[in-house]
Amino acid sequence: MDQASSLLNESLREMLRAATQYQHNPSNSQLICLLKQLEALQSACSRSSSIRLIQSNDQIEWIECLTFLVDVLRERQSSLDLVRPVLKTLCILAQASNIQKLLYETFNMCPVLAGQIVTLSSIEEEETSLLEGLKLLQKLSYGRRVDYHQDNMETLLNFLVDAVMEGRELLMPSVLGSLANLCRNNVLVQSAIQNSSQRSKKALWKTLCSYFDNDNYMLVISSLSAFTSLRLNNADGQKAFFEASNIEHILQIIFMIMSNGFKTMAWKYAADLLTDLLRLPQMQICIKRYRHLTKCMSEVLTLLATGSEENIAEFFQVLLNMCQAPAVRQTVTIILFSSLTQGRLSSQTLVDRVQQHTQPLGAGTDPLVACLHWAAHMSKTDNRVASAALDFLIDSCQDCMCGADGSKTLQHLIPAVVELLRQQEQTKSTEKVTPIVRLLSVLCSDKENRASVGALLKASIFSQLVEKQLTNSYMSYVAATTPFLGDTDLKKVSGHCILLTLDLAVKLRKYVKELQEYLTKILHDSRLLDVLAMGLASPDQEHVSMALQLICFAMGTEEAQPDVILCSSVACLNKQKHQPAFSRHHLSMDINSSDSSISKIPRLEGVYHADNKENQRPSPLCCSTPVMQVENMARREPSDNKQIPGKEHQQHSIESLIERMESVMEPKDSKSAEVIEVFEHHIKALQIKEEHLNNLLEAKAIAVTQADRVIAQLRTREASHAIEMKKLQSVLKKSEGKIEQTVSEMNGLRIQSEQLKAQLDKQLEGKVEEIETLNKKYSALTEKCSELQDMISTAKQEKKSLSNMLDDLQKAHETLKEQYTISCGQSKQLEEERKTLSKQLKEKEQALQKSTSSLQALQTKYKETEKERLELEKEKDDFEVYVDKLRDQLSTSENSCRLFKQRVGILEGINQEQDTKLEQQTKRIAEVEAELEKHNQIVSFITSMNLNTGQGGASKK
Numbered sequence: 001m002d003q004a005s006s007l008l009n010e011s012l013r014e015m016l017r018a019a020t021q022y023q024h025n026p027s028n029s030q031l032i033c034l035l036k037q038l039e040a041l042q043s044a045c046s047r048s049s050s051i052r053l054i055q056s057n058d059q060i061e062w063i064e065c066l067t068f069l070v071d072v073l074r075e076r077q078s079s080l081d082l083v084r085p086v087l088k089t090l091c092i093l094a095q096a097s098n099i100q101k102l103l104y105e106t107f108n109m110c111p112v113l114a115g116q117i118v119t120l121s122s123i124e125e126e127e128t129s130l131l132e133g134l135k136l137l138q139k140l141s142y143g144r145r146v147d148y149h150q151d152n153m154e155t156l157l158n159f160l161v162d163a164v165m166e167g168r169e170l171l172m173p174s175v176l177g178s179l180a181n182l183c184r185n186n187v188l189v190q191s192a193i194q195n196s197s198q199r200s201k202k203a204l205w206k207t208l209c210s211y212f213d214n215d216n217y218m219l220v221i222s223s224l225s226a227f228t229s230l231r232l233n234n235a236d237g238q239k240a241f242f243e244a245s246n247i248e249h250i251l252q253i254i255f256m257i258m259s260n261g262f263k264t265m266a267w268k269y270a271a272d273l274l275t276d277l278l279r280l281p282q283m284q285i286c287i288k289r290y291r292h293l294t295k296c297m298s299e300v301l302t303l304l305a306t307g308s309e310e311n312i313a314e315f316f317q318v319l320l321n322m323c324q325a326p327a328v329r330q331t332v333t334i335i336l337f338s339s340l341t342q343g344r345l346s347s348q349t350l351v352d353r354v355q356q357h358t359q360p361l362g363a364g365t366d367p368l369v370a371c372l373h374w375a376a377h378m379s380k381t382d383n384r385v386a387s388a389a390l391d392f393l394i395d396s397c398q399d400c401m402c403g404a405d406g407s408k409t410l411q412h413l414i415p416a417v418v419e420l421l422r423q424q425e426q427t428k429s430t431e432k433v434t435p436i437v438r439l440l441s442v443l444c445s446d447k448e449n450r451a452s453v454g455a456l457l458k459a460s461i462f463s464q465l466v467e468k469q470l471t472n473s474y475m476s477y478v479a480a481t482t483p484f485l486g487d488t489d490l491k492k493v494s495g496h497c498i499l500l501t502l503d504l505a506v507k508l509r510k511y512v513k514e515l516q517e518y519l520t521k522i523l524h525d526s527r528l529l530d531v532l533a534m535g536l537a538s539p540d541q542e543h544v545s546m547a548l549q550l551i552c553f554a555m556g557t558e559e560a561q562p563d564v565i566l567c568s569s570v571a572c573l574n575k576q577k578h579q580p581a582f583s584r585h586h587l588s589m590d591i592n593s594s595d596s597s598i599s600k601i602p603r604l605e606g607v608y609h610a611d612n613k614e615n616q617r618p619s620p621l622c623c624s625t626p627v628m629q630v631e632n633m634a635r636r637e638p639s640d641n642k643q644i645p646g647k648e649h650q651q652h653s654i655e656s657l658i659e660r661m662e663s664v665m666e667p668k669d670s671k672s673a674e675v676i677e678v679f680e681h682h683i684k685a686l687q688i689k690e691e692h693l694n695n696l697l698e699a700k701a702i703a704v705t706q707a708d709r710v711i712a713q714l715r716t717r718e719a720s721h722a723i724e725m726k727k728l729q730s731v732l733k734k735s736e737g738k739i740e741q742t743v744s745e746m747n748g749l750r751i752q753s754e755q756l757k758a759q760l761d762k763q764l765e766g767k768v769e770e771i772e773t774l775n776k777k778y779s780a781l782t783e784k785c786s787e788l789q790d791m792i793s794t795a796k797q798e799k800k801s802l803s804n805m806l807d808d809l810q811k812a813h814e815t816l817k818e819q820y821t822i823s824c825g826q827s828k829q830l831e832e833e834r835k836t837l838s839k840q841l842k843e844k845e846q847a848l849q850k851s852t853s854s855l856q857a858l859q860t861k862y863k864e865t866e867k868e869r870l871e872l873e874k875e876k877d878d879f880e881v882y883v884d885k886l887r888d889q890l891s892t893s894e895n896s897c898r899l900f901k902q903r904v905g906i907l908e909g910i911n912q913e914q915d916t917k918l919e920q921q922t923k924r925i926a927e928v929e930a931e932l933e934k935h936n937q938i939v940s941f942i943t944s945m946n947l948n949t950g951q952g953g954a955s956k957k
Contacts, residue, residue: 011037011044012061019068021740031082033743036750038085045092063102066093070107073116080126083116087132094139104140113137114152121159127170134174141181143272148188157182157192164207165200176211176222180269183229184276190230205231212249217257217266224253225273238282247286255296262303263311271314275321278328288327297331304370305361309385312374316388323395333399339366340412341405350416354423372416375436378425383432390435397442407446414443418456430490433465434497441504454511459518462505469494469501470527495531499546506553523554774890781897785879788904792876795911799869802918806862809925813855816932820848823939833949844935851928858921865914872907 015037022030072078072086093099103109113133120130146153160182163175182189194201211223228250231237240246257270277283287293300319307315323329339345345366353369357376365373374389397413400406420426420436427433444450502519509516522528535547879900 008044009061011040012065015041016061016064016068019065021736021743023068024736025740029744031079033747035081035085038089042085042089042092045089062093062099063106066090066099066102066107070103070109070112073112080123080129083120084126084129084132087116087129087136091132091136091139094136100140104144108150109140110137110146111150111152113140114150114156118152118155118159121163131171131174134171134178138174138177138181141178142268144181145186146182146189148186148192154192157189161193161196161200161204165203167207173216173218173222176219176226177265177269180222180225180229183226184272185229187233190233193230194233212253217261217264218269220253221257221266221269221273224250225269228273228277232280242282242286247283248290251287251290251296252292255292255300259296259299259303262306263308268314271318271321275318278322278325284325284327287325293327293331294335297328298335301332301335301367302364304367304374305363305365307374309377309379313384313388316374316385316392319392320388320395323392323399329395329399333396333403336367336371336396337400337409339368340409345369345412347412347415350413351419354416354419368413376420376423376426383429386432387435390432390439394435394439394442397439401442401445407448410443411449411452414449414452415456417443418453421457421461427465427468430469430493430497433469434493434500437465437497437500437504441500441507444504444507450508451511454508457508457512459512459514462501462512462515463518463522465501466498466522469498491530492534495534496543498528498531499535499543499550502550503546506549519553523550778887778890792872799865809855813852823935826939826943833946840938844931847931851924854924858917861917865910868910875903 015034018030018034018037022034069086069090072082090103094103113136117130117133117137120126120133148154160175160179163171164179168175183193193204196204205227208223208227211219214220214223228241231241241250254270254274257266258274261267261270278287290296303315304312319332323332345368350369350372353372354376357373357378361370361373371389371393374385375393377386377389379385397410400410403409417436417439421433421440426436440453444453502522505512505515505519509519532547532551535543535550538544538547
């Protein structure tokens with residue numbers, strides 16, 4: 001954000017420098033430099049964040065920029081090469097609201113822009129600049145009234161009507177939008193268009209009606225608004241407009257745009273058109289009969305969840321304007337609180353939404369939840385969004401309270417509103433506290449709801465709110481006698497907030513602990529006198545009634561209710577006092593009665609001139625005018641030749657007044673004597689006041705002499721400064737020449753930098769393409785690596801199965817060894833008898849030894865294969881490290897891929913060799929098993945022979 005603001009400020013200052021140089025020396029080189037700076041300013045302002053920066057930054061530099069741009073458009077001799085970027089720059093800057101206000105009010109831009117549009121319309125090649133001018137006119141005239149008697153307005157209207165009749169597609173949205181803005185609430189413009197020839201007027205109606213079925217929402221709504229503005233002024237147009245079929249079609253168009261075209265300019269035009277139509281009594285009857293009103297308003301209320309901080313305040317204002325119609329207000333209230341009546345929402349969900357107001361809303365959020373979310377919204381700049389949401393809730397709650405079960409429905413809303421008042425962040429701003437308290441007072445209008453509100457509130461909340469408003473707004477009685485100009489609005493807002501808070505406290509005093517004692521204490525506080533006085537002097541009837549009710553409560557009559565007629569009459573009198581054009585900063589109160597009870601009430605005294613006659617002087621019951629007030633009088637009226645009379649004249653007048661009173665009012669009874677004593681006391685007070693004024697006059701005379709001396713010193717300094725200014729002007733001229741040279745050098749350097757930027761862009765594009773190709777190669781390599789990993793995992797599984805087979809073979813070999821030992825023992829016993837068989841057995845033993853040697857060789861080979869497998873795993877780890885290095889060293893990927901392929905080929909050869917060796921081993925094992933079976937057969941044969949021989953010998957014996 002800081003970089004964007006610095007960039008915007010730098011571009012603005014560079015543009016101002018180029019503008020001043022162009023004004024001093026309007027050459028082609030200066031014009032080129034100025035056009036470049038305008039383009040830079042356009043690029044800086046075209047960003048989304050620049051609009052907020054323009055609204056928040058200091059306006060002095062922007063005013064200088066706007067003065068130059070407007071002067072360029074005002075000059076008729078300005079070249080078109082400069083007019084085009086100026087119009088484009090103004091169109092971009094006009095997106096900010098403060099720039100729009102400055103262009104419309106301060107610079108009176110509309111007639112100047114009208115002249116430029118008329119001149120550009122005659123040039124066929126300048127269609128784009130004409131479009132920029134029309135867009136700027138549409139932005140400036142939106143929501144504002146343009147005077148028809150200004151220059152070029154009649155020709156502008158003729159051009160707009162002709163453009164509508166011609167139907168130029170590129171210019172049509174801006175033309176219709178500008179025409180709708182000019183016709184809205186402007187009778188002179190409407191009559192000027194209608195006073196044209198009958199043929200062109202009918203053709204204009206037809207062309208406007210032809211745009212009602214267009215796909216572009218802006219064309220539809222702008223043509224419809226222009227048509228309604230022009231046709232509703234006569235009786236024939238009203239009859240045709242308010243026919244059942246026509247009005248239903250128009251309402252369908254408006255609600256379709258409002259539900260589908262949110263956050264666009266067409267939505268604003270539709271909302272303005274609907275609010276203007278709802279002011280008509282015929283339209284209120286028609287919208288009450290409209291069949292789809294509930295569906296349309298529910299679709300409009302669902303937009304509360306999709307809005308942003310920038311446009312949601314306008315949306316709430318549109319809803320408030322629409323709710324002025326009774327039918328719309330009742331429909332909106334039913335839709336808004338339908339979730340509470342149907343039980344879809346609970347009070348806890350509303351409280352949670354208030355506590356979690358920083359989280360964004362979903363698309364299908366309930367309208368009431370969305371309203372509470374925006375009511376709890378906190379903004380750094382202003383509280384327009386929260387205030388608008390609270391005003392909408394106040395209006396809806398007031399309408400809901402008029403229903404049968406309105407108080408029961410709104411009981412679920414009370415905890416959420418009280419939670420708003422509890423949070424300290426929500427009560428920092430007076431503008432936000434006031435509608436919150438007002439909403440609570442609306443909810444407390446029913447006695448059933450007061451108990452639930454009182455159970456959630458504490459007296460400390462009221463004391464904090466009142467003390468904060470009293471301290472922050474300087475609401476003291478002494479400061480109220482001499483208010484500053486900047487504090488009047490703050491005092492009014494704070495006073496209204498205090499009155500509402502105390503009025504709510506009076507309603508809830510029976511339901512909140514310690515609130516009764518706090519009310520009796522605060523109502524007797526001297527700081528509250530100014531608030532009550534402002535309430536009594538307010539032109540608003542509500543303020544007057546609240547102030548009177550608080551005064552009655554302070555006097556002890558708690559249940560007293562001021563008469564409505566009395567409050568309205570006091571408010572009317574206050575309005576009549578506020579009607580003069582000059583603003584009254586001091587309240588004058590003339591006292592015509594001498595009642596002792598009235599003399600106890602402190603009063604504010606107005607400023608009066610000392611040369612008035614005796615019958616025009618203020619009553620002696622008024623308090624004395626402070627010294628600061630007289631100083632303000634001396635500052636405000638320095639040219640007044642009337643001076644305060646001297647002390648002798650005042651004493652003479654006072655003595656004559658005393659003599660008259662003694663002659664007229666002889667002390668016939670005790671009452672007249674008391675009156676004389678009162679007058680003597682006030683006369684003495686006036687004499688003391690005169691002494692203070694004389695002392696002030698002497699001090700002012702001394703100050704005047706000192707000011708004369710200072711003026712003489714300043715004149716001498718001014719002469720010396722003038723000499724120095726001449727020297728500085730000569731230095732400035734020299735520096736301007738140097739600056740021009742540096743600017744020309746800078747322009748050359750900028751051209752070189754642009755060329756270098758273009759070259760760098762080309763190189764970067766080539767590098768990007770190379771990186772993309774390398775990424776593709778890397779993805780292919782990763783796929784191959786994954787395939788190899790799968791193959792390695794399958795090989796590991798095969799090795800595990802082979803190792804299990806070898807274990808089984810070893811076990812079988814051990815069993816064979818045991819059987820062999822047994823057979824050897826038997827063969828030793830029969831060695832003498834079977835020499836021939838022993839030879840064969842020896843041969844078999846040799847064969848067995850050979851097989852064991854072959855088994856040992858297989859074991860050694862298996863160990864070697866395990867070593868090779870470990871080496872392969874190490875090589876795999878190295879390969880993974882190598883793959884990581886490939887991300888930084890993509891240039892060496894081809895060589896590593898070749899090496900890896902070679903290693904994979906070796907691994908495949910080794911695996912094939914192992915497979916062949918395993919097949920040979922299995923064959924050898926099968927042969928050994930066959931030989932062992934033969935050996936077993938021989939052994940069994942030998943044993944059978946031995947048995948036969950043993951039996952034969954026994955028979956011979």
